[in-house]
Amino acid sequence: MTTTTPPSNNSGSGNAYKTKHGFGSGAAFAPSFGINVNVKSGGTNGNAIGAAANPGSGMERANQLALPEPAFYSTADVRTYCEGVRSFGAYAAIEIEVAAEILKAALEQAKGVPGDNIFQSKMRARAVARKLAKASDAFTDAAKAAAAAWAAFQREYAQVGAARQPVQRRPFQF
Numbered sequence: 001m002t003t004t005t006p007p008s009n010n011s012g013s014g015n016a017y018k019t020k021h022g023f024g025s026g027a028a029f030a031p032s033f034g035i036n037v038n039v040k041s042g043g044t045n046g047n048a049i050g051a052a053a054n055p056g057s058g059m060e061r062a063n064q065l066a067l068p069e070p071a072f073y074s075t076a077d078v079r080t081y082c083e084g085v086r087s088f089g090a091y092a093a094i095e096i097e098v099a100a101e102i103l104k105a106a107l108e109q110a111k112g113v114p115g116d117n118i119f120q121s122k123m124r125a126r127a128v129a130r131k132l133a134k135a136s137d138a139f140t141d142a143a144k145a146a147a148a149a150w151a152a153f154q155r156e157y158a159q160v161g162a163a164r165q166p167v168q169r170r171p172f173q174f
């Protein structure tokens with residue numbers, strides 16, 4: 001019976017098949033990865049289309065695009081309404097800003113007027129998209145104003161809630 005000895009790699013580790021960094025001669029780095037897919041079934045027809053394919057669908061988007069009812073019967077009602085307006089304004093500002101960028105990109109790629117320079121068509125696209133960007137800024141300002149309204153309510157009506165002093169039954173003694 002004959003035996004063969006493995007070739008030496010002069011690494012000094014005693015294992016001839018290991019390389020300098022510990023991987024075998026035929027080893028390769030192959031990371032594993034997985035894809036997570038979350039599907040929410042909803043609607044009456046059972047078709048679950050993602051929010052990217054069907055904008056305007058889904059509970060998260062519907063809740064953020066709806067203002068609460070302006071019924072002011074308590075401090076909590078004022079806070080809820082101001083928070084709802086702030087949330088609506090912030091979310092709408094982001095949506096409109098993204099829409100402005102998409103519109104600008106689409107208009108830059110659109111066929112221009114015959115005899116037009118490419119820079120002129122890009123300037124026209126930017127001028128149109130700038131109007132949507134200004135609308136986005138207006139929603140951002142509305143969100144800031146709603147937060148400021150809640151802060152002003154707390155500041156101006158803090159005395160009303162604290163007007164009644166708590167009755168101390170036993171004085172504190174050291």
